[in-house]
Amino acid sequence: SQHINYNAEKFRYRFVNHEGKKEIGITVNDILAQNNSRLEGDWPEAVNRLVVETDQAVEKIDVKSLLECDFSTTTKNSLTASRIVLLDMLKEYFSYKMYLCCGIPKITLEGTLEDWTKLQEKVIQLRQLDLDMDFWLDKLDPVVWQLIETYKGNVDEDFWSKIISLQSFGSGPSYVTGWTMALFPYKNNGKKLEGNKITPDDFPDGRVEVPFTTDTGLSLKFVAGFLGAQQKSLENSDELVVSPVIGWFVIDDKTTN
Template structure:
């Protein structure tokens, strides 16, 4: 008897055939099937429920019609700007979809029943079995992967007095009549919103519009929009900005140069 830890078992089926086949080399049944039936659907349960979707729905879920299943995939998906394609960790995306649908399938543990979880299982066969599972319940769910943007939590450093003092400085700067209203008109509302946030008065719409980056293709420069641009009165070439929008290449570098003379005795630098 072979040990239970063995990963395979080879047995002689008949003595009538030579073990060493001189006609053709060995090929696994799995490879033969996949080669000869490339587009055939052989998943019995999946086909069965495809043919009788509505009458079998109550065996799986309590809801009627289709329910939305949404996964957050911004950490595993990304857009290839050059190829205009979606790239990422597809096996993980499938795994997350299966996990979410399994929470809604209340009467049968489909994952345990249909997932390929044997000692010979590869990452590819595991993912394939999970896709079959999703195919089986696709009539009951709308599957969606979302590359969500945004910030779930923000920490404003300093004290409330610091932030109100900043607001007071903006007001005093305006009172100097330095013809900076084109900038302060954009900046002051942002400072007020930051003060409100510090006090716990959250404006979700405000925080959802920090920055957006838009590319227009054909070698065009990406444009930045959002209230983050309110902190820039001028662009890199010192042109006044009259809206919260500027090209990424025009973001000022913030470098300030001040010439000075150093007297170190007998020489000057």
């Protein structure tokens, strides 16, 4: 590791394609806990997660299999020590960060680039209808633009770090902030969502209801929209992802006399 550190720029091309340092971030809230200024928990697993992410970020060499201590005499301590040496060897190319707070570690944008640009076109068309929706579209448009740029590979890390956050202010109410608020023009009470914060109770439920009757005397209604969330594993992986569930159903209209 010392040899690479002493000659980091000379051998940069052998390991990475980027300049400077690229951040390697891992979530450890499930294995480490902060007690005042001390961190306690499963440190070997934390080191392993850093190594796995770093190994994936090294484009040209399988450094994990090359440098890990994996002999018959290897102990858990010697394995962890060898992994730390690996991290040391690459510290001129990467910075390491552990996230102790709950968060969203990864986002997948499904569909095609054409889908996302079509969404942007629909926002433009809505604005052209002159329906007094600029109070919402002015907030929504830059979010859609960022989604398109991310799909193209131009990721704004600052933007993605501000998806949603819960903030408490003393004895007062808690507020949800972040650019997710741009997705909602109105609060649950029907008032416009001003600014970029909302209380949890003010979130709209994301569903619509359409009542209808039949010539046989039935009073029913369609219900459609966001019905919840689902968790599933990615194909050929044990990684779990959460995605929204959009659906519809028909129920009796209890509001009809």
